[in-house]
Amino acid sequence: MSNTDKPFLSVRDLKVHFPTDDGLVKSVNGLSFDLERGRTLGIVGESGSGKSVTSLSIMGLHRTGTKRGAPRISGEIWLDGEDLVAAGPDRVRKLRGQKMAMIFQDPLTAMHPYYTVGAQIVEGYRAHHPGASKKEARKRAVEMLDRVGIPQPDKRVDNYPHEFSGGMRQRAMIAMALVNDPSLLIADEPTTALDVTVQAQILDLIRDLQKEFGSAVIIITHDLGVVAELADDILVMYGGKPVERGPAATIFESPEHPYTWGLLGSMPRLDRELQDRLIPVKGTPPSLINVPSGCAFHPRCPYAELTGGRSTSEVPVLAEAAPRHHAACHLPIAERHRIFTEEIAPRL
Amino acid sequence: MLVYLFRRLVNVVFMLLVVAAVTFGIFFMVPKLTGTDPAMLYVGKIADKVAVEGIRHKMGLDKSIIEQFWLFLKGVFVGRDYNAGTDMTHCAAPCLGYSFKTEREVWPLLLNRVGVDFSLAAGACVLWLVFGTATGVVSALRRGTALDRLTMTVALAGVSLPMYFTGLVALAVFGHQLGWFPINYTDLADDPVAWFEGLVLPWVTLAFLYAATYARLSRATLLDVLGEDYIRTARAKGLKEPVVIGKHAMRSTLTPILTIFGMDLGGLLGGAVLTEKTFNLRGLGYEAVTSIQSSDLPVIMGVTLFAAFFIVMANLVVDLLYAVVDPRVRLT
Numbered sequence: 001m002s003n004t005d006k007p008f009l010s011v012r013d014l015k016v017h018f019p020t021d022d023g024l025v026k027s028v029n030g031l032s033f034d035l036e037r038g039r040t041l042g043i044v045g046e047s048g049s050g051k052s053v054t055s056l057s058i059m060g061l062h063r064t065g066t067k068r069g070a071p072r073i074s075g076e077i078w079l080d081g082e083d084l085v086a087a088g089p090d091r092v093r094k095l096r097g098q099k100m101a102m103i104f105q106d107p108l109t110a111m112h113p114y115y116t117v118g119a120q121i122v123e124g125y126r127a128h129h130p131g132a133s134k135k136e137a138r139k140r141a142v143e144m145l146d147r148v149g150i151p152q153p154d155k156r157v158d159n160y161p162h163e164f165s166g167g168m169r170q171r172a173m174i175a176m177a178l179v180n181d182p183s184l185l186i187a188d189e190p191t192t193a194l195d196v197t198v199q200a201q202i203l204d205l206i207r208d209l210q211k212e213f214g215s216a217v218i219i220i221t222h223d224l225g226v227v228a229e230l231a232d233d234i235l236v237m238y239g240g241k242p243v244e245r246g247p248a249a250t251i252f253e254s255p256e257h258p259y260t261w262g263l264l265g266s267m268p269r270l271d272r273e274l275q276d277r278l279i280p281v282k283g284t285p286p287s288l289i290n291v292p293s294g295c296a297f298h299p300r301c302p303y304a305e306l307t308g309g310r311s312t313s314e315v316p317v318l319a320e321a322a323p324r325h326h327a328a329c330h331l332p333i334a335e336r337h338r339i340f341t342e343e344i345a346p347r348l
Numbered sequence: 349m350l351v352y353l354f355r356r357l358v359n360v361v362f363m364l365l366v367v368a369a370v371t372f373g374i375f376f377m378v379p380k381l382t383g384t385d386p387a388m389l390y391v392g393k394i395a396d397k398v399a400v401e402g403i404r405h406k407m408g409l410d411k412s413i414i415e416q417f418w419l420f421l422k423g424v425f426v427g428r429d430y431n432a433g434t435d436m437t438h439c440a441a442p443c444l445g446y447s448f449k450t451e452r453e454v455w456p457l458l459l460n461r462v463g464v465d466f467s468l469a470a471g472a473c474v475l476w477l478v479f480g481t482a483t484g485v486v487s488a489l490r491r492g493t494a495l496d497r498l499t500m501t502v503a504l505a506g507v508s509l510p511m512y513f514t515g516l517v518a519l520a521v522f523g524h525q526l527g528w529f530p531i532n533y534t535d536l537a538d539d540p541v542a543w544f545e546g547l548v549l550p551w552v553t554l555a556f557l558y559a560a561t562y563a564r565l566s567r568a569t570l571l572d573v574l575g576e577d578y579i580r581t582a583r584a585k586g587l588k589e590p591v592v593i594g595k596h597a598m599r600s601t602l603t604p605i606l607t608i609f610g611m612d613l614g615g616l617l618g619g620a621v622l623t624e625k626t627f628n629l630r631g632l633g634y635e636a637v638t639s640i641q642s643s644d645l646p647v648i649m650g651v652t653l654f655a656a657f658f659i660v661m662a663n664l665v666v667d668l669l670y671a672v673v674d675p676r677v678r679l680t
Contacts, residue, residue: 097586124585
């Protein structure tokens with residue numbers, strides 16, 4: 001298969017719908033993005049925006065863990081020339097942990113409490129290297145622990161997860177994820193459960209490792225500060241749909257979507273002196289069963305009436321606002337720029 | 349670890365002492381309240397006053413409660429001599445006294461009885477552990493299917509139906525009607541084949557009762573465990589589903605099962621009254637019932653201590669095993 005003309009990871013019109021007793025939950029409802037090796041994409045959004053479900057769908061982990069029937073998934077997820085949506089579960093399992101790996105939010109609950117850290121890394125290695133002896137796999141585990149900055153890795157390899165500190169556990173999780181040199185690494189809220197002091201270290205580690213291994217990285221977070229550190233590109237999700245997409249610098253400099261403005265306004269900034277208080281995004285996240293008509297953000301959007309009724313009747317599509325910068329908003333571009341420079345930017 | 353073990357063993361001894369003291373207190377109080385005379389019970393109805401007094405003195409029943417309790421405890425550890433002048437009886441350690449009814453030593457009697465309970469428990473516990481857990485696991489993995497609903501209905505029946513109902517039905521159908529199994533208990537030493545055949549029905553009936561609980565517990569636990577983050581991690585590593593379930597999920601599921609297994613086994617060794625009664629087995633439970641009916645207090649006391657011993661020991665073994673299973677548990 002020729003992979004040269006296609007991006008390394010290409011998600012096309014991804015939809016993930018979960019049937020429940022109350023109705024169909026449209027967790028992800030039409031998402032497309034591309035990601036190349038060596039690049040980092042930050043997917044940002046509040047709880048229920050569909051960012052975690054997206055990552056689980058790529059990993060093929062959405063198939064399990066639902067209580068009322070399997071989710072309906074449509075669209076395409078091309079990874080290195082192979083469509084993961086169409087691929088059989090066993091094929092996806094073989095790619096999992098090998099070509100694509102994932103780091104989870106809470107490293108304490110994400111590791112099995114009854115097995116040593118080393119055993120859990122060894123297991124991941126041997127699952128994809130059936131020929132590897134236990135000794136080789138253990139050597140590899142020690143090497144990985146050393147690589148992620150765990151002191152005395154040859155001793156700590158025999159510790160249980162509860163004997164590690166939170167930051168060390170996340171490092172070990174990263175070692176576990178990277179043990180097979182995956183080309184795609186998905187980090188789902190990798191620092192949310194950690195102390196602030198440790199967060200920066202973990203982010204640095206992810207950045208260093210990415211440089212070293214040249215893998216594609218997806219960082220999923222609700223914290224714009226995290227993506228500011230790491231991401232080359234940012235995708236903002238709201239109610240299961242992308243609302244803004246562009247290079248990280250552009251998103252921070254001249255965000256187009258009112259929801260992104262809200263996210264920026266609610267982010268604490270240490271690099272700015274003048275900041276009276278954080279401004280929360282008003283209202284509550286939308287229902288994913290009865291998604292608001294038109295623009296899903298309109299009930300919370302302070303500028304909805306400026307669209308002349310289109311925001312309630314018409315679903316906005318991602319449109320180019322600047323080169324490589326897209327937003328899904330009914331407000332005219334000139335109007336958006338005026339609001340941002342006059343009302344939003346001074347408060348940030 | 350050794351310190352922990354030592355502390356726990358001291359604890360065991362203390363627990364048994366408390367049980368012994370309370371039982372002994374009741375043993376001492378009951379004759380006072382009911383107006384029966386323990387010495388009279390030994391001698392029988394048509395006894396003359398001299399004989400009763402002789403027995404009272406010989407058995408030490410004329411001493412104070414503290415002194416009697418001390419002699420009883422001493423008897424357990426070093427044996428005891430009952431004497432009244434020239435008439436002396438030696439009761440070797442561990443001495444639990446003499447039955448009022450049969451005037452035989454309690455310890456050998458109970459030792460003989462407990463063999464039945466060991467036989468009963470040995471077969472039944474293997475059956476219920478294997479079938480109960482397996483049923484629960486399959487049910488959890490096939491959650492919501494007809495198979496799940498069927499097994500859980502059967503399990504509910506198993507939990508709700510009393511032993512004496514399922515047992516009697518089993519006896520009537522497989523013992524009497526079809527004649528597949530004998531309905532007598534034979535000692536293992538006498539005839540292993542007959543021992544086995546005679547125990548099949550009690551094993552299955554008892555195992556059905558317990559297996560139902562184990563099926564429900566293992567199903568609920570496994571469903572909980574399958575929702576854990578570390579199961580998702582195991583899948584994210586690309587492990588095959590049988591490894592995810594069989595290794596990662598089962599390891600966590602078996603822990604609570606181990607706990608109640610220890611308790612159940614300990615309780616069962618201390619006598620299974622209903623099962624023994626239903627299948628006419630002469631175990632500790634049977635002995636407990638008959639001794640209570642005849643106010644045979646030394647035997648009641650012995651049975652109580654036996655049962656307490658098994659339960660306390662089972663507790664200890666479970667706690668020790670727990671530390672082996674779960675590395676987060678520290679024995680300190």
